[in-house]
Amino acid sequence: METGRILDRRHPLGVFDSGLGGLSVLREIRLMMPAEDVLYYADNAFCPYGLRDPREIRERTVLISRLLLEQGAKAIVVACNTASAMAIEHLREIFPGIAFVGLEPAVKPAVKLTRSRRVGVLATPRTVAGERLRWLIETHANGVEVRTVAATGLVELVEAGVLSGEAVTEALGPLLDPMLEAGVDVIVLGCTHYPFLRAEIEAYVGSDVAVIDSGVAIARRTLAVLSRFDLDREHQAAGWLRLMTSDDAETVGPIARMLMTEDASMESVPVDVVVAVADRR
Ligand code: DGL
Numbered sequence: 001m002e003t004g005r006i007l008d009r010r011h012p013l014g015v016f017d018s019g020l021g022g023l024s025v026l027r028e029i030r031l032m033m034p035a036e037d038v039l040y041y042a043d044n045a046f047c048p049y050g051l052r053d054p055r056e057i058r059e060r061t062v063l064i065s066r067l068l069l070e071q072g073a074k075a076i077v078v079a080c081n082t083a084s085a086m087a088i089e090h091l092r093e094i095f096p097g098i099a100f101v102g103l104e105p106a107v108k109p110a111v112k113l114t115r116s117r118r119v120g121v122l123a124t125p126r127t128v129a130g131e132r133l134r135w136l137i138e139t140h141a142n143g144v145e146v147r148t149v150a151a152t153g154l155v156e157l158v159e160a161g162v163l164s165g166e167a168v169t170e171a172l173g174p175l176l177d178p179m180l181e182a183g184v185d186v187i188v189l190g191c192t193h194y195p196f197l198r199a200e201i202e203a204y205v206g207s208d209v210a211v212i213d214s215g216v217a218i219a220r221r222t223l224a225v226l227s228r229f230d231l232d233r234e235h236q237a238a239g240w241l242r243l244m245t246s247d248d249a250e251t252v253g254p255i256a257r258m259l260m261t262e263d264a265s266m267e268s269v270p271v272d273v274v275v276a277v278a279d280r281r
Helices: 023-032 056-070 081-094 107-113 123-131 132-139 154-159 165-180 194-205 215-227 249-259
Strands: 014-016 038-042 075-078 099-101 120-125 145-150 186-189 211-212 242-245 264-267
Touching: 014 023, 014 056, 023 038, 023 194, 023 215, 038 056, 056 075, 056 081, 075 081, 075 215, 081 099, 081 123, 099 215, 107 120, 107 132, 107 145, 107 186, 107 211, 107 249, 120 123, 120 132, 120 165, 120 264, 123 132, 123 145, 132 145, 132 154, 154 165, 154 194, 165 194, 186 194, 194 211, 242 249, 249 264
Parallel strands: 014 038, 014 075, 038 242, 075 099, 120 145, 120 186, 186 211, 242 264
Antiparallel strands: none
Protein backbone atom coordinates (compact mmCIF):
# COMPACT_ATOMS: atom_id res chain seq x y z
CA MET A 1 0.00 0.00 0.00
CA GLU A 2 1.40 3.39 -0.96
CA THR A 3 -0.05 6.52 0.61
CA GLY A 4 0.73 10.13 1.46
CA ARG A 5 0.72 11.94 -1.86
CA ILE A 6 -0.34 15.57 -2.12
CA LEU A 7 -2.67 16.10 -5.04
CA ASP A 8 -2.99 19.40 -6.81
CA ARG A 9 -5.15 20.48 -9.76
CA ARG A 10 -2.03 21.94 -11.44
CA HIS A 11 -0.52 18.45 -11.67
CA PRO A 12 -0.80 16.40 -14.86
CA LEU A 13 -3.23 13.59 -15.57
CA GLY A 14 -1.66 10.15 -16.09
CA VAL A 15 -2.91 7.92 -18.91
CA PHE A 16 -1.56 4.52 -19.91
CA ASP A 17 -2.17 1.54 -22.17
CA SER A 18 -0.32 -1.58 -23.27
CA GLY A 19 0.70 0.47 -26.29
CA LEU A 20 -0.71 3.06 -28.65
CA GLY A 21 -4.39 2.08 -28.37
CA GLY A 22 -4.91 4.43 -25.44
CA LEU A 23 -4.18 7.31 -27.82
CA SER A 24 -7.78 6.86 -29.00
CA VAL A 25 -8.87 7.68 -25.43
CA LEU A 26 -6.28 10.44 -25.11
CA ARG A 27 -7.78 12.11 -28.21
CA GLU A 28 -11.17 12.38 -26.46
CA ILE A 29 -9.55 13.59 -23.23
CA ARG A 30 -7.66 16.32 -25.11
CA LEU A 31 -10.87 17.42 -26.83
CA MET A 32 -12.90 17.53 -23.63
CA MET A 33 -10.17 18.83 -21.27
CA PRO A 34 -7.70 20.80 -23.42
CA ALA A 35 -6.23 22.62 -20.42
CA GLU A 36 -5.04 19.44 -18.70
CA ASP A 37 -1.35 18.53 -18.88
CA VAL A 38 -1.05 14.82 -19.69
CA LEU A 39 1.57 12.12 -19.14
CA TYR A 40 0.93 9.18 -21.49
CA TYR A 41 2.73 5.88 -21.01
CA ALA A 42 2.68 3.21 -23.73
CA ASP A 43 3.93 -0.18 -22.56
CA ASN A 44 4.93 -1.20 -26.09
CA ALA A 45 7.69 -3.54 -24.93
CA PHE A 46 5.02 -5.69 -23.27
CA CYS A 47 2.24 -5.25 -25.85
CA PRO A 48 -0.10 -7.03 -26.43
CA TYR A 49 -1.47 -7.46 -22.91
CA GLY A 50 -4.34 -9.47 -24.36
CA LEU A 51 -2.24 -12.62 -24.47
CA ARG A 52 -0.36 -12.14 -21.19
CA ASP A 53 -0.82 -13.69 -17.79
CA PRO A 54 -3.10 -11.58 -15.51
CA ARG A 55 -0.40 -11.45 -12.82
CA GLU A 56 2.10 -10.03 -15.25
CA ILE A 57 -0.44 -7.43 -16.39
CA ARG A 58 -1.00 -6.43 -12.77
CA GLU A 59 2.74 -6.10 -12.19
CA ARG A 60 3.21 -3.92 -15.24
CA THR A 61 0.30 -1.66 -14.29
CA VAL A 62 1.70 -1.16 -10.77
CA LEU A 63 5.10 -0.17 -12.15
CA ILE A 64 3.60 2.20 -14.69
CA SER A 65 1.24 3.77 -12.16
CA ARG A 66 4.11 4.29 -9.74
CA LEU A 67 6.14 6.01 -12.45
CA LEU A 68 3.23 8.28 -13.38
CA LEU A 69 2.64 9.15 -9.72
CA GLU A 70 6.34 9.87 -9.20
CA GLN A 71 6.07 12.27 -12.11
CA GLY A 72 3.23 14.02 -10.31
CA ALA A 73 0.08 12.46 -11.79
CA LYS A 74 -3.01 13.61 -9.87
CA ALA A 75 -5.21 10.79 -11.22
CA ILE A 76 -4.70 7.90 -13.63
CA VAL A 77 -6.78 6.78 -16.59
CA VAL A 78 -6.26 3.11 -17.41
CA ALA A 79 -6.89 3.55 -21.15
CA CYS A 80 -6.95 -0.18 -21.76
CA ASN A 81 -9.90 -2.57 -21.38
CA THR A 82 -7.62 -5.52 -20.70
CA ALA A 83 -5.62 -3.80 -17.95
CA SER A 84 -8.79 -2.36 -16.42
CA ALA A 85 -10.39 -5.80 -16.28
CA MET A 86 -7.30 -7.50 -14.87
CA ALA A 87 -5.81 -4.86 -12.60
CA ILE A 88 -7.92 -1.89 -11.59
CA GLU A 89 -9.03 -3.24 -8.21
CA HIS A 90 -5.43 -4.18 -7.48
CA LEU A 91 -4.24 -0.67 -8.37
CA ARG A 92 -6.86 0.91 -6.09
CA GLU A 93 -5.62 -1.29 -3.25
CA ILE A 94 -1.94 -0.52 -3.84
CA PHE A 95 -2.48 3.23 -4.29
CA PRO A 96 -5.38 4.21 -2.00
CA GLY A 97 -6.40 7.84 -2.29
CA ILE A 98 -5.54 7.95 -6.00
CA ALA A 99 -8.42 8.10 -8.46
CA PHE A 100 -8.09 5.42 -11.15
CA VAL A 101 -10.52 5.70 -14.04
CA GLY A 102 -10.99 2.38 -15.81
CA LEU A 103 -12.48 1.30 -19.07
CA GLU A 104 -15.02 -1.36 -19.95
CA PRO A 105 -16.58 -2.42 -23.25
CA ALA A 106 -19.66 -0.32 -24.05
CA VAL A 107 -22.15 -3.15 -23.44
CA LYS A 108 -24.72 -0.93 -21.71
CA PRO A 109 -25.03 1.62 -24.57
CA ALA A 110 -25.04 -1.22 -27.11
CA VAL A 111 -27.97 -2.92 -25.38
CA LYS A 112 -29.88 0.38 -25.48
CA LEU A 113 -29.07 0.92 -29.16
CA THR A 114 -29.81 -2.47 -30.71
CA ARG A 115 -33.04 -3.06 -32.59
CA SER A 116 -32.27 -6.64 -33.65
CA ARG A 117 -31.57 -7.45 -29.97
CA ARG A 118 -28.24 -8.93 -31.01
CA VAL A 119 -24.97 -7.25 -30.14
CA GLY A 120 -21.34 -8.19 -30.83
CA VAL A 121 -18.36 -7.37 -28.61
CA LEU A 122 -14.89 -7.44 -30.12
CA ALA A 123 -12.15 -7.53 -27.48
CA THR A 124 -8.81 -9.08 -26.61
CA PRO A 125 -8.69 -12.76 -25.54
CA ARG A 126 -7.95 -11.68 -21.94
CA THR A 127 -10.91 -9.30 -21.80
CA VAL A 128 -13.25 -11.86 -23.36
CA ALA A 129 -12.17 -14.56 -20.90
CA GLY A 130 -12.35 -12.21 -17.91
CA GLU A 131 -14.91 -12.11 -15.12
CA ARG A 132 -15.61 -8.42 -15.63
CA LEU A 133 -17.06 -8.76 -19.13
CA ARG A 134 -19.08 -11.82 -18.09
CA TRP A 135 -20.51 -9.83 -15.18
CA LEU A 136 -21.24 -6.81 -17.41
CA ILE A 137 -23.18 -8.98 -19.84
CA GLU A 138 -25.05 -10.91 -17.14
CA THR A 139 -26.03 -7.68 -15.40
CA HIS A 140 -26.86 -5.47 -18.36
CA ALA A 141 -27.83 -7.63 -21.35
CA ASN A 142 -31.47 -7.42 -20.40
CA GLY A 143 -32.45 -10.30 -22.71
CA VAL A 144 -30.30 -9.05 -25.58
CA GLU A 145 -28.01 -11.70 -27.10
CA VAL A 146 -24.39 -10.55 -26.65
CA ARG A 147 -21.79 -12.42 -28.72
CA THR A 148 -18.20 -11.92 -27.67
CA VAL A 149 -15.35 -12.46 -30.11
CA ALA A 150 -11.75 -12.80 -28.91
CA ALA A 151 -9.72 -10.92 -31.49
CA THR A 152 -6.10 -11.66 -32.21
CA GLY A 153 -3.96 -9.76 -34.68
CA LEU A 154 -5.75 -6.39 -34.66
CA VAL A 155 -3.65 -4.84 -31.88
CA GLU A 156 -0.46 -5.83 -33.71
CA LEU A 157 -1.70 -4.16 -36.90
CA VAL A 158 -2.39 -0.87 -35.12
CA GLU A 159 0.95 -1.03 -33.31
CA ALA A 160 2.62 -1.42 -36.71
CA GLY A 161 0.67 1.57 -38.07
CA VAL A 162 -1.27 -0.61 -40.52
CA LEU A 163 -4.79 0.82 -40.44
CA SER A 164 -6.16 -0.17 -43.83
CA GLY A 165 -5.58 -2.44 -46.81
CA GLU A 166 -5.59 -6.15 -47.43
CA ALA A 167 -3.97 -7.21 -44.15
CA VAL A 168 -6.67 -5.42 -42.17
CA THR A 169 -9.55 -6.81 -44.27
CA GLU A 170 -8.11 -10.31 -43.97
CA ALA A 171 -7.84 -9.99 -40.20
CA LEU A 172 -11.36 -8.53 -39.85
CA GLY A 173 -13.20 -11.12 -41.98
CA PRO A 174 -13.08 -14.10 -39.59
CA LEU A 175 -13.92 -11.86 -36.63
CA LEU A 176 -16.81 -9.93 -38.12
CA ASP A 177 -18.44 -12.52 -40.42
CA PRO A 178 -19.84 -14.66 -37.57
CA MET A 179 -21.30 -11.55 -35.94
CA LEU A 180 -22.94 -10.44 -39.18
CA GLU A 181 -24.28 -13.95 -39.82
CA ALA A 182 -25.78 -13.91 -36.32
CA GLY A 183 -27.61 -10.65 -37.16
CA VAL A 184 -25.94 -8.21 -34.81
CA ASP A 185 -26.73 -4.56 -35.53
CA VAL A 186 -24.31 -3.06 -32.98
CA ILE A 187 -20.63 -3.90 -32.63
CA VAL A 188 -18.76 -2.80 -29.52
CA LEU A 189 -15.05 -2.05 -29.93
CA GLY A 190 -13.89 -3.47 -26.60
CA CYS A 191 -10.22 -2.59 -26.98
CA THR A 192 -8.78 0.91 -27.27
CA HIS A 193 -6.69 -0.05 -30.28
CA TYR A 194 -9.73 -0.84 -32.42
CA PRO A 195 -11.07 2.72 -32.93
CA PHE A 196 -8.02 3.23 -35.16
CA LEU A 197 -9.50 0.55 -37.44
CA ARG A 198 -13.00 2.02 -37.25
CA ALA A 199 -13.13 3.17 -40.89
CA GLU A 200 -12.27 -0.32 -42.12
CA ILE A 201 -14.63 -2.01 -39.68
CA GLU A 202 -17.50 0.29 -40.68
CA ALA A 203 -16.81 -0.26 -44.35
CA TYR A 204 -16.77 -4.03 -43.79
CA VAL A 205 -20.03 -4.26 -41.81
CA GLY A 206 -21.98 -1.63 -43.76
CA SER A 207 -24.17 1.22 -42.62
CA ASP A 208 -26.89 -0.94 -41.00
CA VAL A 209 -24.52 -1.90 -38.21
CA ALA A 210 -23.49 0.69 -35.59
CA VAL A 211 -19.89 0.56 -34.36
CA ILE A 212 -19.37 2.05 -30.90
CA ASP A 213 -16.54 2.46 -28.39
CA SER A 214 -16.00 3.90 -24.90
CA GLY A 215 -13.67 6.84 -25.70
CA VAL A 216 -16.06 9.74 -25.14
CA ALA A 217 -17.66 8.08 -22.11
CA ILE A 218 -14.27 7.60 -20.45
CA ALA A 219 -13.29 11.23 -21.10
CA ARG A 220 -16.58 12.35 -19.55
CA ARG A 221 -16.02 10.09 -16.56
CA THR A 222 -12.47 11.41 -16.13
CA LEU A 223 -13.74 14.99 -16.11
CA ALA A 224 -16.41 14.07 -13.55
CA VAL A 225 -13.84 12.37 -11.30
CA LEU A 226 -11.42 15.31 -11.50
CA SER A 227 -14.20 17.81 -10.70
CA ARG A 228 -15.44 15.70 -7.78
CA PHE A 229 -12.01 15.91 -6.14
CA ASP A 230 -11.43 19.57 -7.19
CA LEU A 231 -8.57 18.42 -9.41
CA ASP A 232 -9.76 19.75 -12.77
CA ARG A 233 -7.88 22.63 -14.37
CA GLU A 234 -9.87 25.76 -14.91
CA HIS A 235 -7.57 27.96 -16.97
CA GLN A 236 -7.89 28.00 -20.74
CA ALA A 237 -4.27 27.55 -21.87
CA ALA A 238 -3.53 24.39 -23.83
CA GLY A 239 -2.00 21.70 -21.63
CA TRP A 240 1.26 19.98 -22.52
CA LEU A 241 1.60 16.32 -23.45
CA ARG A 242 4.49 14.02 -22.57
CA LEU A 243 4.61 10.66 -24.38
CA MET A 244 6.66 7.80 -22.95
CA THR A 245 7.24 4.24 -24.09
CA SER A 246 8.87 1.17 -22.56
CA ASP A 247 10.18 0.34 -26.05
CA ASP A 248 12.38 2.15 -28.54
CA ALA A 249 11.07 5.70 -28.97
CA GLU A 250 12.66 6.00 -32.42
CA THR A 251 10.45 3.16 -33.66
CA VAL A 252 7.27 3.87 -31.70
CA GLY A 253 7.29 7.69 -31.95
CA PRO A 254 6.53 7.99 -35.68
CA ILE A 255 3.62 5.55 -35.41
CA ALA A 256 2.24 7.42 -32.40
CA ARG A 257 2.43 10.68 -34.37
CA MET A 258 0.61 9.05 -37.27
CA LEU A 259 -2.23 8.04 -34.93
CA MET A 260 -2.49 11.45 -33.28
CA THR A 261 -3.94 14.77 -34.31
CA GLU A 262 -1.36 16.76 -32.34
CA ASP A 263 2.38 16.74 -32.56
CA ALA A 264 4.35 15.36 -29.61
CA SER A 265 7.69 13.68 -29.30
CA MET A 266 8.16 10.37 -27.54
CA GLU A 267 10.88 9.24 -25.15
CA SER A 268 11.95 5.81 -23.90
CA VAL A 269 11.35 5.39 -20.17
CA PRO A 270 11.63 1.72 -19.21
CA VAL A 271 9.99 0.57 -15.98
CA ASP A 272 11.51 -2.83 -15.33
CA VAL A 273 12.20 -2.68 -11.62
CA VAL A 274 11.38 -5.90 -9.79
CA VAL A 275 7.99 -5.58 -8.15
CA ALA A 276 8.04 -5.52 -4.35
CA VAL A 277 6.83 -8.72 -2.71
CA ALA A 278 3.80 -6.92 -1.22
CA ASP A 279 2.61 -6.03 -4.73
CA ARG A 280 2.56 -9.63 -5.90
CA ARG A 281 -0.88 -11.07 -5.41
N1 DGL B 1 -5.63 -1.56 -25.85
C1 DGL B 1 -5.88 -2.61 -24.96
C2 DGL B 1 -7.31 -2.82 -24.61
O1 DGL B 1 -8.07 -1.89 -24.61
C3 DGL B 1 -5.03 -3.82 -24.93
C4 DGL B 1 -4.57 -4.42 -26.18
C5 DGL B 1 -3.54 -5.47 -25.89
O2 DGL B 1 -2.45 -5.09 -25.46
O3 DGL B 1 -3.82 -6.66 -26.07
O4 DGL B 1 -7.71 -3.92 -24.28
